[in-house]
Amino acid sequence: MSKVIVITSGKGGVGKTTTSAAIGAALAQRGYKTVVIDFDVGLRNLDMIMGCERRVVFDFINVIQGDAKLKQALIKDKRLENLYVLPTSQTRDKDALTQEGVGQVLDELREEFDYIICDSPAGIERGAHLAMYYADEAIVVTNPEVSSVRDSDRVLGLLNSKTLRAESDGREPLKAHLLLTRYDPARVAKGEMLNVDDVLEILAIPLLGIIPESPTVLRASNVGMPVVLDDKSVAGKAYEAAVARLDGEQIAVRIDTEQKAGFLQRLLRKSA
Amino acid sequence: MNMFSFPLRARKLKSAQTAKERLQILLAHERSDGSSPDFLPTLQREILEVVKRHMQVDADMVDIKLERGDELSSLEINIELPGAQKLRATSAR
Ligand SMILES: Nc1ncnc2c1ncn2[C@@H]1O[C@H](COP(=O)(O)OP(=O)(O)O)[C@@H](O)[C@H]1O
Ligand SMILES: [Mg+2]
Numbered sequence: 400m401s402k403v404i405v406i407t408s409g410k411g412g413v414g415k416t417t418t419s420a421a422i423g424a425a426l427a428q429r430g431y432k433t434v435v436i437d438f439d440v441g442l443r444n445l446d447m448i449m450g451c452e453r454r455v456v457f458d459f460i461n462v463i464q465g466d467a468k469l470k471q472a473l474i475k476d477k478r479l480e481n482l483y484v485l486p487t488s489q490t491r492d493k494d495a496l497t498q499e500g501v502g503q504v505l506d507e508l509r510e511e512f513d514y515i516i517c518d519s520p521a522g523i524e525r526g527a528h529l530a531m532y533y534a535d536e537a538i539v540v541t542n543p544e545v546s547s548v549r550d551s552d553r554v555l556g557l558l559n560s561k562t563l564r565a566e567s568d569g570r571e572p573l574k575a576h577l578l579l580t581r582y583d584p585a586r587v588a589k590g591e592m593l594n595v596d597d598v599l600e601i602l603a604i605p606l607l608g609i610i611p612e613s614p615t616v617l618r619a620s621n622v623g624m625p626v627v628l629d630d631k632s633v634a635g636k637a638y639e640a641a642v643a644r645l646d647g648e649q650i651a652v653r654i655d656t657e658q659k660a661g662f663l664q665r666l667l668r669k670s671a
Numbered sequence: 672m673n674m675f676s677f678p679l680r681a682r683k684l685k686s687a688q689t690a691k692e693r694l695q696i697l698l699a700h701e702r703s704d705g706s707s708p709d710f711l712p713t714l715q716r717e718i719l720e721v722v723k724r725h726m727q728v729d730a731d732m733v734d735i736k737l738e739r740g741d742e743l744s745s746l747e748i749n750i751e752l753p754g755a756q757k758l759r760a761t762s763a764r
Binding site: 453457 | 687697701712734739
């Protein structure tokens with residue numbers, strides 16, 4: 400049985416593309432045949448983050464418009480056997496996406512893949528709408544700050560009303576998960592950033608995981624590698640744990656920071 | 672602290688250097704392709720037309736791969752022929 404999962408947020412720059420690449424790679428590592436689709440038409444970026452930018456021949460729009468077969472547009476990851484990327488067009492605009500076109504491509508992908516990860520553009524316009532429309536589940540990527548939480552709430556409203564599952568009677572509603580990213584425990588401790596409980600209380604959806612703010616994310620994007628492939632990265636580990644939960648494993652949510660607790664930190668923790 | 676600060680710094684510089692090189696290659700191609708890298712669907716269609724004059728093939732049997740490089744890019748066109756023979760054409764761009 401194949402699942403379509405949208406990675407969405409409303410707000411830009413919160414970590415959707417980073418998350419799409421990481422979750423796609425972690426699912427592939429678990430043995431699931433996975434494809435990650437870039438829905439950000441005109442601002443192609445997933446290919447760079449996943450390191451396949453030099454191999455793009457055809458894209459999602461070419462497939463929708465019948466200029467290429469799906470098989471030709473899919474790019475196979477060089478590192479992970481089960482991982483594929485469907486890049487978007489860098490030259491067209493969002494109007495090139497049509498609801499039936501997207502539906503047809505997703506149906507065809509469902510026959511082949513266990514997981515179809517849709518990397519949504521920011522905003523709540525056409526691209527974001529079509530990225531979520533056919534989803535079975537959603538991962539709402541949120542940073543612990545006011546505008547991101549507000550936008551996530553808006554997106555949750557759309558997930559519950561403007562999707563195929565919401566529109567069809569008798570179907571199980573779309574399942575939404577919260578993924579808190581760029582979480583900085585030090586700033587939360589200082590009271591500068593909302594903490595997990597605050598965000599959960601406001602958004603009231605189940606927590607899939609917490610991804611700490613980590614310099615390893617930038618490094619991974621520099622070299623075009625999903626961060627889960629860096630086995631020294633705590634962010635990568637946190638993504639792996641989130642995917643294990645997505646896959647039904649019961650794992651407690653922990654917050655890890657980059658530095659191993661140093662002397663000073665241990666001291667601070669004791670006194671706290 | 673001191674012991675680790677140097678290798679860490681070197682590693683950061685290295686990944687940023689990789690980022691710069693990747694961007695330079697990609698952007699050079701994007702800028703020269705102008706606003707229409709869309710020649711590829713056309714190229715595929717035209718190749719298919721030519722091949723069809725001589726052999727029976729359909730669109731499903733064509734596979735185009737591109738690898739953009741720094742000094743050289745390669746375009747690989749694989750056409751699966753009935754009878755499982757393969758016609759392979761590789762050309763540098
Ligand atoms: N956990 C993290 N720690 C540090 N930086 C992060 C983290 N997640 C994302 N980023 C950075 O945030 C920026 C935006 O991320 P991106 O995934 O492109 O967001 P979006 O797709 O939502 O616009 C990028 O520079 C990325 O490297
Ligand atoms: Mg993005």
